Amino acid sequence: xxxxxxxxxxxxxxxxxxxxxxxxxxxxxxxxxxxxxxxxxxxxxxxxxxxxxxxxxxxxxxxxxxxxxxxxxxxxxxxxxxxxxxxxxxxxxxxxxxxxxxxxxxxxxxxxxxxxxxxxxxxxxxxxxxxxxxxxxxxxxxxxxxxxxxxxxxxxxxxxxxxxxxxxxxxxxxxxxxxxxxxxxxxxxxxxxxxxxxxxxxxxxxxxxxxxxxxxxxxxxxxxxxxxxxxxxxxxxxxxxxxxxxxxxxxxxxxxxxxxxxxxxxxxxxxxxxxxxxxxxxxxxxxxxxxxxxxxxxxxxxxxxxxxxxxxxxxxxxxxxxxxxxxxxxxxxxxxxxxxxxxxxxxxxxxxxxxxxxxxxxxxxxxxxxxxxxxxxxxxxxxxxxxxxxxxxxxxxxxxxxxxxxxxxxxxxxxxxxxxxxxxxxxxxxxxxxxxxxxxxxxxxxxxxxxxxxxxxxxxxxxxxxxxxx
Numbered sequence: 001x002x003x004x005x006x007x008x009x010x011x012x013x014x015x016x017x018x019x020x021x022x023x024x025x026x027x028x029x030x031x032x033x034x035x036x037x038x039x040x041x042x043x044x045x046x047x048x049x050x051x052x053x054x055x056x057x058x059x060x061x062x063x064x065x066x067x068x069x070x071x072x073x074x075x076x077x078x079x080x081x082x083x084x085x086x087x088x089x090x091x092x093x094x095x096x097x098x099x100x101x102x103x104x105x106x107x108x109x110x111x112x113x114x115x116x117x118x119x120x121x122x123x124x125x126x127x128x129x130x131x132x133x134x135x136x137x138x139x140x141x142x143x144x145x146x147x148x149x150x151x152x153x154x155x156x157x158x159x160x161x162x163x164x165x166x167x168x169x170x171x172x173x174x175x176x177x178x179x180x181x182x183x184x185x186x187x188x189x190x191x192x193x194x195x196x197x198x199x200x201x202x203x204x205x206x207x208x209x210x211x212x213x214x215x216x217x218x219x220x221x222x223x224x225x226x227x228x229x230x231x232x233x234x235x236x237x238x239x240x241x242x243x244x245x246x247x248x249x250x251x252x253x254x255x256x257x258x259x260x261x262x263x264x265x266x267x268x269x270x271x272x273x274x275x276x277x278x279x280x281x282x283x284x285x286x287x288x289x290x291x292x293x294x295x296x297x298x299x300x301x302x303x304x305x306x307x308x309x310x311x312x313x314x315x316x317x318x319x320x321x322x323x324x325x326x327x328x329x330x331x332x333x334x335x336x337x338x339x340x341x342x343x344x345x346x347x348x349x350x351x352x353x354x355x356x357x358x359x360x361x362x363x364x365x366x367x368x369x370x371x372x373x374x375x376x377x378x379x380x381x382x383x384x385x386x387x388x389x390x391x392x393x394x395x396x397x398x399x400x401x402x403x404x405x406x407x408x409x410x411x412x413x414x415x416x417x418x419x420x421x422x423x424x425x426x427x428x429x430x431x432x433x434x435x436x437x438x439x440x441x442x443x444x445x446x447x448x449x450x451x452x453x454x455x456x457x458x459x460x461x462x463x464x465x466x467x468x469x470x
Contacts, residue, residue, distance in 0.1 A: 007031035017041035018418040049419045054297035061322040068093040071141040082423045086441040097430035104153040111220045115282035115447045118153040137438040144172045151179040179205040182231035196238035208244035210253045235269040242269045250294045258306025272409035280417035281447035299412045313342035323425040326412040416444040
């Protein structure tokens with residue numbers, strides 16, 4: 001009688017060796033109620049990486065598949081194969097839902113964890129001419145880009161910051177985000193007031209990791225609680241749309257997820273919380289990938305267990321990149337919070353952009369909307385745009401009687417690194433960075449292969465491929 005292997009074999013993909021970044025064949029297996037990636041490098045041997053702690057949810061992500069949305073143009077040819085041809089090359093399967101525009105390497109902090117390795121010692125600022133070129137490449141790729149996120153470094157330190165913001169607003173960009181540590185917002189009320197004048201279509205992406213001094217010192221190198229308090233106070237004063245962004249490290253601040261969500265729900269300006277498990281890239285002090293990494297399934301369960309708002313039917317995979325993105329939406333109705341995502345059938349979710357979710361037949365929704373709206377307005381005609389609800393975009397197409405202040409979203413955003421790198425998955429990445437030379441490159445591969453001097457290693461891998469062909 002033949003013996004069975006101690007696992008279930010699900011699929012085959014390509015990964016990379018976490019040491020040398022050479023491509024390596026990888027199996028996805030199910031073992032002891034968990035999903036793992038098993039790969040082997042010819043030089044550095046085998047690796048086994050945890051992919052998901054929830055087998056059922058992992059399989060559910062495979063059901064969230066929709067037709068791939070392409071950019072207007074392709075930037076690079078297919079030559080060496082993914083991930084060596086970025087980008088975007090014609091083999092990529094998703095356009096840019098969000099494109100980062102990095103305007104400086106300089107930062108007024110030096111966080112022990114920083115994928116861009118920014119610091120006060122890096123003092124380069126991109127010129128307005130360079131930034132205009134990069135913006136034009138984004139527009140050329142997307143036509144009307146969904147989201148452009150101004151980033152760095154700390155972008156608010158750029159001497160031409162508001163000129164850059166004007167350049168973004170003058171282009172057909174639907175939504176602009178400012179990725180910031182909040183220092184200048186906290187210290188300069190007038191600066192915050194001026195930022196608020198760019199709404200609608202403008203949002204703050206605010207670093208907000210913890211309420212505990214010891215945690216902040218480990219993640220940010222300093223106790224920045226007062227800075228966060230002052231920043232939130234100014235943002236609330238001007239009701240400047242804000243997302244709280246949590247860099248999450250296992251065993252350090254993962255117990256605070258529910259507290260941060262509840263805090264965000266109570267802030268006038270906060271429209272949601274984005275949780276980003278640490279990507280093993282860039283400057284990464286005190287991080288052990290074998291013990292400190294978190295999967296999407298783990299974070300999802302923490303939201304369910306801690307938030308007091310969302311249940312297992314509320315945090316769903318995002319169809320454009322279901323392996324790495326999960327999202328839940330809710331309406332803030334006075335002191336009540338009404339989760340929305342559980343009311344959407346998956347088959348409806350995947351049918352396309354023309355679908356609309358109408359809540360006229362749901363007595364709970366009708367009742368809650370009726371409480372919110374004045375007597376003269378009927379909620380029966382109220383509807384939500386499906387594409388706006390379920391993509392990475394802020395919810396814009398809300399019922400006329402409900403404004404953006406009533407919307408709250410929770411997003412899990414995982415970025416692949418050399419350990420869990422999956423070519424099948426990275427082809428669906430929709431969060432991209434514009435390279436100074438105009439290429440549009442997935443966030444995951446940019447930080448591993450294309451940032452600063454990392455392309456030198458990439459060129460070595462390409463030469464090896466050419467040699468093997470010869």
